[in-house]
Amino acid sequence: MSRTVVITGATSGIGRAAAREFAGRGDRLVLAARSPATLAEVRQECRSAGAEVLVVPTDITEPGAVDELARAAVAEFGGIDVWVHTAAVAAYGRFDELPERVFERVVRVDLIAAAAVARVALRHYRSASAGTLILTGSVLGHITSPYMSGYVAAKWGLQGLARTLQQEARETPGVHVCLVNPGSVDTPVYRQAANYLGRIGRPPPPITTPERVARAIVHGADRPRREISVGRLNVVMRFGFTVLPGLYDVLVGPLMRVAGLSNQPVAPHDGIAFTPNPAGEAVRGGWLPDLSRVVRSVGGATSTVGSAVLRRLR
Template structure:
């Protein structure tokens, strides 16, 4: 496996990926803004037998990412999962918060790509795996900055894939899950009045991490994780009016908890204390809740409507 770098390693899918690669025998470079949480993850990885170095880096500052390559002098696989979120209607989210989400989630990914590709070009090999999202292919309300950045990330990945066709040893991959039980929802900036949560059906960070490890061994352009993803995407594309009518109420039911919260910036501008960082957000994987069935049924209803629509 060689040297694996993980940006966003302190929490969620990034943290789960670091542990999965440690079990796989990789040498690790773990990077994020949160030094305390990084050291906790590094200790867990070393306990699994991995050689680990820690780099405190902010993906919005390209110069800080050079230390990731310098840690061992090369990177064979770079996994980028660092991301932040903000909840609220577009007009309620302060402009500086919206802009910072875009800067972190999209321009930060571009910064990682520049450093990683420069390294890979020198080596003539390397795999860059981005953490995408179902929300890079569909739209939900109250998450406009995150959705915008993930749509942009999907375009960036496609462009990079085309531009590296001259380098057969370089692979650009996008792993896109649906809802995943991570702390990102609670740690997000919030101007919606209620704390966010992953709408069911919910997968575990470990499931996504396992897919990332498989992608590192056998690179694939795009990997979708989540049994409902294809149904939701079909509804979004096939019956936009029906999707747009249903997605708002479903998001309010399934994507926002009943727990009230005052407006705050979350971790958008800086890391939270280490205790806020973890692999899991503490929610159960669920297909049985009514909201989960409704979300999955959104596209099914769209498919039925499309089939019944009279031809013209």
């Protein structure tokens, strides 16, 4: 049976991958993000997969915007079965050097706006006695990292909010709240982030794909769980942070500078914190190799070597 799925943050990274995944299953989609042009692209991608799609350009930080989005979804499809919230921004910089307005914007988008989405979704679900809310957190909601103070603060706050909502949802058995916590993911968020550090950020290895996180989200919609962790080292990092805090704090700075920052210099800028950048929106961020291209290259190289060997044997 198809469901009505609302996705906030649907034009890039995990949100866009999730839209494609739900579309492939035949679910009805309500897609929201700030960029109308990119929303139109994602709508076409999902319609090509056979899904019914409504797009609603939305800035979730604007007063009343999330309510309007919910009303549009109900008017078009009669209700909301699943709400997936993936919208987020990030900023790099030492806390004391990061402009106050940028820090507060990151917290507003990643935590306050997420709370607004949860509030609207849960009110709708409570009246219907059914529904699933899926929030996208991060492993950085359990551990910390230098140079990302706003993002870390917001994700820790989201972790606490989700846990509280799960406790309250026990009063309504048909309502579920799920938190999906990815580790490093190959999305554009690192290049799109505000930056006052002088070096472009990058996902530290091991890096997973947004498609894998999207499958975890769909699985959470099918079989709701309190928390879904996506990333091979998430458990290891959480263990080190909790059990060996002194050692963790000694290592995390050098590791971040080596693995979490590229060597690409960048002038101070606000990234997409306040204004979207449609040109930078995509599912992948380009941090992982295109495996299909690698396979083709290897296949071509193997064929060339094989031909050369055969010629020598003749």
